[in-house]
Amino acid sequence: MPSERAPLLENGDSRSCSAPPAQNHKPGPMEISRSTRYGILAGIWVANFLSVRPATLVATLLPSISSDFQKSNQASWLGTSYLLATCTFTPLYGRLCNVMGRRGANQLAVFFAAIGTLACGLSGSMEGLIAARFLSGLGGGGIMTTATIITSDMYSIRSRGLTQGIASVFSGLGMGLGGPLGGVISDRFGWRWAFLIQLPLFVLSFLLTSVNLRYTTPGKGKSTKDVLKRIDYGGSATLMGAVLSVLVFLSNRYNEERTWDEPSVIVPVVFSVVFFVAFVIFELRVAAEPMLAPFLLKQKIPVLVGVSNYLVATCNFAVMYFFPMWFQTVALTSASTAGLHLLPNSISMSVGSMFAGWMMHRTGKYKKLNLIFGVFPFTAAVLITKMREDSGPLQLWLSIIPLGFGNAVVLQTMLIALLAHIPHSSMAVGTGFGQLFRGIGQVGGVGIASAIFQHTLDTALRERIDGPDAAKLIKDIRHSARLVASLPPDVQRQARDSYALALRAVFTMAAVSTLLAYLVRLPIPEKELEHQPRPKALAEATVREDPPSSVPETPFDSDDERDDDRVPPLAKHQRPVRRLSTYESLDGGMDLESDDVGGSARQQG
Known part of the structure; x- marks a missing residue:
């Protein structure tokens, strides 16, 4: 008699008893449930609200902050340090989405923004506050980029424009409420609390994306090694050096009222020229995928x-x-x-x-x-x-x-x-x-x-x-x-x-x-914005006769049952389909590794 521990099939493969691979398959962005989609949108929109809020918040708090440190003449650095980080590091997040995944890249941006905001509230000097603002900028721009990519993953062209438009309302609220709310908090509790009060919302965004943002994007990127090689490290560094040198020159010459013959004025000018020349060389000759696409510089528009x-x-x-x-x-x-x-x-x-x-x-x-x-x-x-x-x-x-x-x-x-x-x-x-x-x-x-x-x-x-x-x-x-x-x-x-x-x-x-x-x-x-189907799409497309019930009920619902990236030929009685003319890239997930909608910054013509 066989024992209870004996296999039912003597020579069978033990793997036959395991769950089929299909059961472990993670859903793609178009396959997730409505509640999951709403959870993702809530997480990225909360972060969006926080990433645009500093623009008007800091503008309102400038007199209070700079007066506390007795350095109103350095107040502009509170804005430029944040914007400098956003300008030079935001382009990297498009590729980080393919290296770390959507959730990893978005949460990295949220982490930097949250740590920077905490440091702002705890800063004991103007220099420390400026550094904290730079750290916040590392995340602020990344939040916007990753949110756009995630939204592009979950929605096809037909619904994406309206969804991005609704997202802009949250961004507008963040920018609109940043000033008055920051002013009220500063008047009653001090300017530090205008930063610290944001931290629970960063935690909420992190939790929402941790729970919900788990879809996969198969076949959209190349290997991690190939993607990392395409990041324009030299361009980012030299651009930051050039812009920073110009800012230092403007601050020393005009904010500090130093003379033209002082080293603190001359040296930044020299460095700005050197870094700018290096940036141009990197973009034109060195970088595999430059931020400043050389072939676009040759075109008028x-x-x-x-x-x-x-x-x-x-x-x-x-x-x-x-x-x-x-x-x-x-x-x-x-x-x-x-x-x-x-x-x-x-x-x-x-x-x-x-x-x-x-x-x-x-x-x-x-x-x-x-x-x-x-x-x-x-x-x-x-x-x-x-x-x-x-x-x-x-x-x-x-x-x-x-x-x-x-x-x-x-x-x-x-x-x-x-x-x-x-x-x-x-x-x-x-x-x-x-x-x-x-x-x-x-x-x-x-x-x-x-x-x-x-x-x-x-x-x-x-x-x-x-x-x-x-x-x-x-x-x-x-x-x-x-x-x-x-x-x-x-x-x-x-x-x-x-x-x-x-x-x-x-x-x-x-x-x-x-x-x-x-x-x-x-x-x-002027150029007519009719959506011209791509030859490849026309060859692959099949005409569908979907019933009216297949149209999503709300702009937040996915329309995965329709493949809008494939545009079938129009019937004679149909009006041409317009491009959805709002916000960011019109096609794809802004996937920079994609040959279809990412393209290469090195292409000619």
């Missing part, structure tokens, strides 16, 4: 779009970082009130993005949108320069609305114009090309605006304040923006007028920047 993105971002961030300061130093309002004045801009940006996407999807055109609404930012910048202490509430509250709305329309139309004029296989490369110019413009907007502001403020104060203690008083006023409210009436008047003049110079620079951007965009031609 990508270059014009890149220059426009740079100028638009310069205008946006110059106004965003210095607009709240006008209310705290000239109008002498509280930090919460100053931050609240940024809310209309954030709302108008979200509305403008949705409006531009809807109009392009409906009409298939972008040039008229750009011609009409591209003037709005210049109008807003001029209105802002005309603000006075006795200006009415309509001007103080609504003058910034055309800026956010117009620039949002411009950025969306320029993205589509760029993608419409490059090969389909270069979609991801083209998107990264435009984002690189935009990132440099963000850093430049804060850095250049700060140099103009500090130089003009110093000159104006010296013209207005004299006496034996004038030098010390001027230094104190420049180093502590909150000091203005407590000055004697006669000196306070001089300080407020000086701040008003310096801020007007910044807003004038923003107006000139956005006007130049408008002129740069004029030669960009």
Whole structure:
């Protein structure tokens, strides 16, 4: 008699009793349940909310933070350090998604952002806070990139545009609420708590993605070794060195008012030239997959779009970082009130993005949108320069609305114009090309605006304040923006007028920047946005007659039963399908390793 431990089949393979491999198969992004999809969206959107919040949060807290450390002249570094990290390291996350997986790359970004935020709240010096902001920037840009890739995985082209549009609402809320909430918290509990209070939300995002973000993306990437070889390490390092050197020069020469013959001014200029030349060499000759695609630099439309993105971002961030300061130093309002004045801009940006996407999807055109609404930012910048202490509430509250709305329309139309004029296989490369110019413009907007502001403020104060203690008083006023409210009436008047003049110079620079951007965009031609099926897709596609019930009930539901990347030939009675003209790449998962939609930055022609 066989024992209880004897196998039922004497010569059978023990593996026959194990679970079939299919039972261990992890679902793909289109196969996950609705609840899992909602959990993933909640996790990445919470992180998105936190990643855009610092833009308006720090702009509102600049006077409070810099005054506590008595270093208002270094306040711009709180913005530029974050943007510098975002500009130079964000392009790496596209490839990290293929090396570490979607969840690993997203959680790495969330981790950096959370640690940086914690360090901001615990910083004991301005230098430590600047370093903490840089650490936050390592994660902030990665959160946005990985969220876009994850959304592109889970939704086909038909639903992706609307889903990304709804995601922009959360981003708009983060940007819109960052200023007023940060101001309220700063007024009541201190500026440190404006950072520390965000930590539970980072934990929530991490937990939601840990539980839900477990799908697989088979066949989308190459081996880890091959992907790591394609990362542009040299380009990232030399770009960061060039931009950082320029920022150090601007800070030392204009924020610190050092002379041209001092080494602290000369050395950064030399380094900026050396790093810039090295960056160009790396991008043109060395890097396997450069961030700045050389073949796009030879084409008129990508270059014009890149220059426009740079100028638009310069205008946006110059106004965003210095607009709240006008209310705290000239109008002498509280930090919460100053931050609240940024809310209309954030709302108008979200509305403008949705409006531009809807109009392009409906009409298939972008040039008229750009011609009409591209003037709005210049109008807003001029209105802002005309603000006075006795200006009415309509001007103080609504003058910034055309800026956010117009620039949002411009950025969306320029993205589509760029993608419409490059090969389909270069979609991801083209998107990264435009984002690189935009990132440099963000850093430049804060850095250049700060140099103009500090130089003009110093000159104006010296013209207005004299006496034996004038030098010390001027230094104190420049180093502590909150000091203005407590000055004697006669000196306070001089300080407020000086701040008003310096801020007007910044807003004038923003107006000139956005006007130049408008002129740069004029030669960009119209191109019909009909979706032209690719020859390969036409050959592979099969015409389906899906019933109406197969259409997803909500924009959050996957439409995996339809393969929208395969576009069948249109019947004679059907209208051409428009491209979904909103947000990021139009096809694929922005997979940089894909030959179909990633392409190579080294391709010719």
